[in-house]
Amino acid sequence: MRKLSKILSLALAVMMAAGAQGASLAEDASPSIRIFPVDRATILAGAVVDFKVEVNYSGGTADDVAVTLDGVPAVDVFGAATSEGITPEDGTYAMWEGVTFTRPGAVEVSVSANVNGITTEKTVAYTVLEAGEKKARNVILMIGDGLAQPTRTAARIMSKNLTEGRFNGYLNMDVMDVATLVTTSGIAALVTDSANSASAYATGHKTANNAMGVYTYNPNVDDQVGAKVENIIELAKRAGMSTGIVSTSEITDATPSAMFTHILKRSNMQAIADQMFLEGQRPDVILGGGAWWFWPSTTTGSKRADERDLIADFEGEGYAFVGSATELAAVDTASASRLLGLFNSGNMSPYVDKFIEKSPDILKGFDDQPSLMAMTKAAIDVLSQNEEGFFLMVEGALIDKQEHAMDWERAVVDTIEFDQAVGIAKDFADINDDTLVIVVADHSHSISVYGTIDTSKPGLEGLGVYENAKFPTYADEDGDGFPDVISPDITLAIGWGNHPSYYEDFRYHAVPSAPAVIVDDVAVANANGRAEDALLIAGNLTPEQPQEVHSADDVTLTAYGAGSSYFNKTLTDNTEVFFAMVNALGLNPLEFGK
Ligand SMILES: [Zn+2]
Structure with a gap:
């Protein structure tokens, strides 16, 4: 593998000058390699992206870092890296800003880094995708x-x-x-x-x-x-x-x-x-x-x-x-x-x-x-x-x-x-x-919706689950799609899988009432605005969280x-929503301006 251009060597020299405070940690530390985009990313053909390689290590020296795309050195694909610097772990990075992947199909990126005589390698794969035919304007x-x-x-x-x-x-x-x-x-x-x-x-x-x-x-x-x-x-x-x-x-x-x-x-x-x-x-x-x-x-x-x-x-x-x-x-x-x-x-x-x-x-x-x-x-x-x-x-x-x-x-x-x-x-x-x-x-x-509450009864007495969960009494007489009354006689019993300690009174709060407040850095159940007979429900979050997450x-x-x-x-993976939109619009950046 060819050495990655002067760019990386430059960054490394800067890093070494920055100090060897981590040297004691680093005797046997092999680097961790990060590549952006990450493994299994799908990249729209022609979209502008930054391609970045980080070699993270603390102390020591790196004498060889090589980056290839489908076996071709990155410098031959994208030219010299456009920026370089020090990573948070005192390693080094090189970035090729504003590049495009133009050929649809698979791309394999390999990085090999030698730090303190130990060689670490990482390979990631991308799929480069072209948008389909335009279906939507x-x-x-x-x-x-x-x-x-x-x-x-x-x-x-x-x-x-x-x-x-x-x-x-x-x-x-x-x-x-x-x-x-x-x-x-x-x-x-x-x-x-x-x-x-x-x-x-x-x-x-x-x-x-x-x-x-x-x-x-x-x-x-x-x-x-x-x-x-x-x-x-x-x-x-x-x-x-x-x-x-x-x-x-x-x-x-x-x-x-x-x-x-x-x-x-x-x-x-x-x-x-x-x-x-x-x-x-x-x-x-x-x-x-x-x-x-x-x-x-x-x-x-x-x-x-x-x-x-x-x-x-x-x-x-x-x-x-x-x-x-x-x-x-x-x-x-x-x-x-x-x-x-x-x-x-x-x-x-x-x-x-x-x-x-x-x-x-x-x-x-x-x-x-x-x-x-x-x-x-x-x-x-x-x-x-x-x-x-x-x-x-x-x-x-x-x-x-x-x-x-x-x-x-x-x-x-x-x-x-x-x-x-x-x-x-x-x-x-x-x-x-x-x-x-x-x-x-x-x-x-x-x-979660787990039942109903008859609000005419005190505290938990009105709680109905299974066959006792009678239908709520929401009405929409004016037909605006919103209930005429936010909190009618029978309303929903709603619970939460995670929460701070809080007072549950099964009542609508016309004036908002926070579930917990921070006192001395710890979330404490907020009794303000809650009914007297409210249940104190013990929190299941770390103490600094005053809200559901x-x-x-x-x-x-x-x-x-x-x-x-x-x-x-x-x-569907969340990233695919982007490709659904691009696909619907037939957005093909390779064709823009043509
Ligand atoms: Zn949120």
Whole structure:
């Protein structure tokens, strides 16, 4: 094998100069080798990716590192590496930025590294895939954040109810062309967060939690350099399509930003907002919360560290800006081709608070926020003017956030709101049969519907399981799809597989009441706002967790319209959602610009 160019030797020299503090550890340490993309990755032919090889070791010296692709030295395939540096374990890396794999089929990558006289080898295999023939002009990806299957069940019960065991109707997301189960784990942990999982949908590559659009195992280690992979918005833009993101969270939050961003830490929201404006990544329609990342630091409530007025920047690029439901409704969507709407400084409010409780303490002045349906409709109206088609991601973000807070009524009502937005996407697909609608969660939660509660009885007395679980008394007299009363006489008994210690009173909390609060770094059950006869349920999480956490359970995907048959399989890896979209749209980067 040939030695890898001077580039690696250079990095090694730097590393050796940096010190041999690990030398005592390293006498017999053989290196660990990491290759990005990772083993068994599928790569879209022509998509832009960074190819990166890390040789991790502490102390010692590396005198030979060789990288080959199908037996050909990497330098002969991609030229000299474009960057190199030190890994978190004092090893070395080389990266070839912005390369493409063009030939469909299998690729084998081999790395051989000699450190302290010990040779370690690693081989990974990729599949390079070309998109199939174009089937759809538009894709609408609808992500219910944390939309565990029981949340879909609970929403169907709350919205439609049952008579003699049969549902009186189905949700929009229940009536689709095809369903599959989706697995959600990332490359470094069994249980994913929303950054990693949304990134898998957006790029076709899994990464580590907190990272989006970049490969890394260690997003939280400083000075990491992620290996970028191209995302769906970049690809769609290169294809001349319009793109949009809609969410009820801060629009810089993980799920919407994974569609366009490349970042190691999802919490770096100012940088995400700045990336949102970069020409190659900039969505044409942006609707959600998180205005405080767009206001200059001089504006009260801004979270920016600089004077940049990002709203003004967007307006300078021809975006119509709206800040309320009323302003959104007034937009002439037939003439607007670019639209920025920010309806809250932070996350938008749950449906229950926006439209039912309307407590000023919770709305904090944001008393004119649009529904997810209104945002979805406006986005489709603007984007669908492009003859080349559009990609739109719509997120029901607060399903997840309310599940963390174990506030199932708010989570489930937000699921109904999300489902009505699904109905708008399906209506569009019915008129425009060249549209694919995908409804999926990014990960699960440990929520479960296990019976009913007669709330007229105290404490546990009203709990019914099996034959004593009488049907709940939800009604929808006004036909708006939402229950007339959030908490009727008989409501659902809902439990959680993981939780901090908390007081369970089986009651709806009109004013949200956190399950636990942190006292001296330890989560303590919160009695505030809970009934006197509430059960104290002992937590089964580590003591620093004040909220319910994600679970590794598979999630349900339902799809509708052109190209949906891609999901006609029992089990789907989360990365395949990207390829389903690319395949439906016939996105072939090798043909772009031809
Ligand atoms: Zn979450």
